[in-house]
Amino acid sequence: MERFHIQPIIDLASGRICGGEVLWRPNDGLPTAEEIRALEEDPVLNISVTQDSFIFALRALDRMPANLWLSVNLSCQYIGSGKMFFRPISKQVMDLECLRRRVGRRLVVEVTEAGIAGEHELAFIHELTSLHTIAVDDFGSGDAPLSHMLNLEFSKVKLDRSIVSGVDADWFRQRFVKWLVAGCHAIDVDVIAEGVETESEATFLRRSGVDQGQGWLWSKAMSACDFENLLSTEAMNVPIKKATLETEELELKAGSRPD
Numbered sequence: 001m002e003r004f005h006i007q008p009i010i011d012l013a014s015g016r017i018c019g020g021e022v023l024w025r026p027n028d029g030l031p032t033a034e035e036i037r038a039l040e041e042d043p044v045l046n047i048s049v050t051q052d053s054f055i056f057a058l059r060a061l062d063r064m065p066a067n068l069w070l071s072v073n074l075s076c077q078y079i080g081s082g083k084m085f086f087r088p089i090s091k092q093v094m095d096l097e098c099l100r101r102r103v104g105r106r107l108v109v110e111v112t113e114a115g116i117a118g119e120h121e122l123a124f125i126h127e128l129t130s131l132h133t134i135a136v137d138d139f140g141s142g143d144a145p146l147s148h149m150l151n152l153e154f155s156k157v158k159l160d161r162s163i164v165s166g167v168d169a170d171w172f173r174q175r176f177v178k179w180l181v182a183g184c185h186a187i188d189v190d191v192i193a194e195g196v197e198t199e200s201e202a203t204f205l206r207r208s209g210v211d212q213g214q215g216w217l218w219s220k221a222m223s224a225c226d227f228e229n230l231l232s233t234e235a236m237n238v239p240i241k242k243a244t245l246e247t248e249e250l251e252l253k254a255g256s257r258p259d
Contacts, residue, residue, distance in 0.1 A: 071108035082124030161195025
């Protein structure tokens with residue numbers, strides 16, 4: 001299960017950690033181009049990694065503060081109806097259904113617009129919605145028409161990094177963000193910005209009403225242990241950027257490469 005790291009997600013209004021995204025980190029580092037290609041093209045590997053990410057997130061959430069949530073990525077193209085998805089997981093996690101209920105909405109399942117086109121995929125996502133939160137990932141990337149979202153009950157939208165990058169200086173991107181925020185907030189959906197790298201981007205996003213942010217401005221992905229230590233540090237009112245820099249300095253002194 002240590003094939004996964006967690007990248008913090010920040011509440012832009014308070015500047016505090018509100019959640020994190022579970023990211024695949026084979027061999028404790030960034031996946032290579034070949035590994036990413038294999039994950040996208042090999043159904044067996046894809047489903048196995050997805051199932052392991054669910055286990056990792058459920059177990060982590062069970063020991064984390066009740067106000068924290070974690071997201072996992074779901075590749076619907078290989079899941080189908082999902083009838084067999086949880087069976088292998090139940091063999092590794094005792095009383096899986098009880099754990100899923102206990103974690104509840106704190107487990108966020110990210111799906112892309114392109115991945116929810118079929119009836120079987122939608123059926124499985126609707127099943128997940130009964131216990132967990134659904135987020136639309138990579139919104140604005142242009143990979144699929146908005147019509148794919150018509151029958152989806154989602155509570156979060158993750159703004160693609162291609163829109164976020166340079167948004168502080170691009171009038172067209174700014175219009176798009178403001179339009180998205182207004183529409184989402186009208187139906188009680190949170191907006192999360194991915195790939196935030198500068199203070200200027202974060203400032204514009206916060207002033208435009210974007211709810212949460214994720215990116216290297218605050219932190220790269222880290223081990224579950226480091227993430228939980230960061231939560232403890234934040235609880236002592238140490239700013240996240242300072243705490244993250246201290247963690248990376250310790251890693252470099254120990255001879256390890258930060259993700």
